[in-house]
Amino acid sequence: MAKAVGEFKGGKVEFRTDRYGNVHLPIGKASFEASALVANLSAAIEELERLKPSSAKGRYLKKVSISSTMGPGIRIDPQRVSE
Structure with missing residues (x-):
């Protein structure tokens, strides 16, 4: 349990995919800058x-x-994210 808490605090994020090839993952909360x-x-x-x-x-x-x-x-062009 302590290992899981440490990984979460360290920024570990789990993502999942569905049967259509979509990736679901959190990138933050609405309160983030x-x-x-x-x-x-x-x-x-x-x-x-x-x-x-x-x-x-x-x-x-x-x-x-x-x-x-x-x-x-909201659609985003993946090629322009780093701009």
Whole structure:
């Protein structure tokens, strides 16, 4: 239990995928500063690109949407996140 708490405090984030190939992961809370959310989104996209299987060809991330838990999704171009 102490190990799990330490990993969570250290910034470990778990993500899941659904049967349609969508990735679901939290990047922060609505109370976070915009700069922190952008940094977290950028780090998440970099990690997903790093985990890309070698057999996957072409563009790996085609669409990115962010939303609050019950809010509408906002489309984001994954190529422009680091700007």
